[in-house]
Amino acid sequence: MGDIQAAFSLAANLILTGDKDLFEIVGLSLSVSMTAVAVACAIGMTTGAAIAVTRFPGRGAIVALLNALMGLPPVVVGLGVYLVLSRAGPLGVLGLLYTPTAMIIAQAILVTPVVAALTRQVVEDLHREYDEALKSLGVRGIGLVRTLLWDARYSLITVALAGFGRAVAEVGAVIIVGGNIDHLTRTMTTAIALETSKGNLALALALGIVLVGISLAVNGAVSGVGGVAGRSRNV
Amino acid sequence: MSDSILPLSARNLRYEVNGTPLIEDISMTVAPGSFTVVLGPNGAGKSLLLRLLHGLITPISGAVGWSGVGSLRGRTLRQRQAMVFQRPVLLRRSVEANVRFALKWQGAKPAQLHEACEFALERAGLTDRRRVPARLLSVGEQQRLVVARALAGKPDILFLDEPTASLDPASVQRIEALLQEANASGMAMVLVTHDIGQARRLGQNIVFVHRGRLVENAAAEPFFRNPQSAAAGAYLKGEIVV
Numbered sequence: 001m002g003d004i005q006a007a008f009s010l011a012a013n014l015i016l017t018g019d020k021d022l023f024e025i026v027g028l029s030l031s032v033s034m035t036a037v038a039v040a041c042a043i044g045m046t047t048g049a050a051i052a053v054t055r056f057p058g059r060g061a062i063v064a065l066l067n068a069l070m071g072l073p074p075v076v077v078g079l080g081v082y083l084v085l086s087r088a089g090p091l092g093v094l095g096l097l098y099t100p101t102a103m104i105i106a107q108a109i110l111v112t113p114v115v116a117a118l119t120r121q122v123v124e125d126l127h128r129e130y131d132e133a134l135k136s137l138g139v140r141g142i143g144l145v146r147t148l149l150w151d152a153r154y155s156l157i158t159v160a161l162a163g164f165g166r167a168v169a170e171v172g173a174v175i176i177v178g179g180n181i182d183h184l185t186r187t188m189t190t191a192i193a194l195e196t197s198k199g200n201l202a203l204a205l206a207l208g209i210v211l212v213g214i215s216l217a218v219n220g221a222v223s224g225v226g227g228v229a230g231r232s233r234n235v
Numbered sequence: 236m237s238d239s240i241l242p243l244s245a246r247n248l249r250y251e252v253n254g255t256p257l258i259e260d261i262s263m264t265v266a267p268g269s270f271t272v273v274l275g276p277n278g279a280g281k282s283l284l285l286r287l288l289h290g291l292i293t294p295i296s297g298a299v300g301w302s303g304v305g306s307l308r309g310r311t312l313r314q315r316q317a318m319v320f321q322r323p324v325l326l327r328r329s330v331e332a333n334v335r336f337a338l339k340w341q342g343a344k345p346a347q348l349h350e351a352c353e354f355a356l357e358r359a360g361l362t363d364r365r366r367v368p369a370r371l372l373s374v375g376e377q378q379r380l381v382v383a384r385a386l387a388g389k390p391d392i393l394f395l396d397e398p399t400a401s402l403d404p405a406s407v408q409r410i411e412a413l414l415q416e417a418n419a420s421g422m423a424m425v426l427v428t429h430d431i432g433q434a435r436r437l438g439q440n441i442v443f444v445h446r447g448r449l450v451e452n453a454a455a456e457p458f459f460r461n462p463q464s465a466a467a468g469a470y471l472k473g474e475i476v477v
Binding site: 132135151 | 313314317318324326327328336340341
């Protein structure tokens, strides 16, 4: 109980005093996760929508695989990215290991299947509803995908938020490919893991409270923007 | 815009699902500017026939041919026809955006877009509702919008699958007025309906379908005065036709 009280007190103190290290960690966490989600949305939404509107042999297997990949273990992804980016790996020459870019790559790999699978479901449902009307108008190919993605935009905001939730809460992959280096690759989650391992539970809990707060704030802000846009345009 | 794609000529259409024939050997022609009403009991295959004619589904055998379309294929041919479904399908956009979307895909040039959109909204009586989300309109307004959207691109032929089913009489009257006006300007119509009164009001030609077969194809007046088939006669009397 004492730890929890101390944690809340410490969290408030860190925020109210504008702790430089805390804000650096928060900034890096947000920039890494948001960039990873942006990359994942660009790839995952187009892929998911394309799968939703096309029929081809093996499609069922791809959908099942995509759904299964939503549960991809972060440490396995981290290990895979580590092997690829390490000095002996095929992309070692790029020198990306233990940089924020490596963390973005790992998180994007984790989030893309989530975004693609959920987008596939959302777009497929909408396509079923629009199918004959759009066929009648001759809408197909890229135009069909663009139309469905645009009309599903408010549902897709939720998909992006689900992806962000997966990315910002992730620790296994980023700690392997980022290395948790102070002032360079330390994020909220890796910092929490570190402080916990040091037995500094109050600080770890305080960081956890801040992380949850940030997560809620980002979700609230995006949902609010989406909701306001939806209401103002009433569509 | 080049010459009309009509007459439409369907030859020996056959369609089946899992070996069960749903449309059998139907041949018919739709002339430019005509108003054809497809009548028949529930499950007769009327809506399927409409989808076959419009090209939404492909017949197992037989073909739908269009006049002078050697060079017109795919999207261009599609732009010259439109269809209204029983349940209004509206994009999650404003009333105006729905019309603009259809116009773009029907090949309207950017310079024509505004004028064509204004005209369609005005004809449908939805000018004041242009910014309203289409899905917030009443059912009658939604169907009026769908009809206006289909008419906006001035297709050569409009297919309508029970567009006024479950609408109130005032909405039916407004939609029928839109259809009659478009037909008077030379647009051909093929309308599926259960409403015999509507068929009498609008139809110039009647196609009666029963159990997937075309049983009668006649001018409206003689059809209603003296149907040639027992099924059509019973249907017009209001009897249950199985």
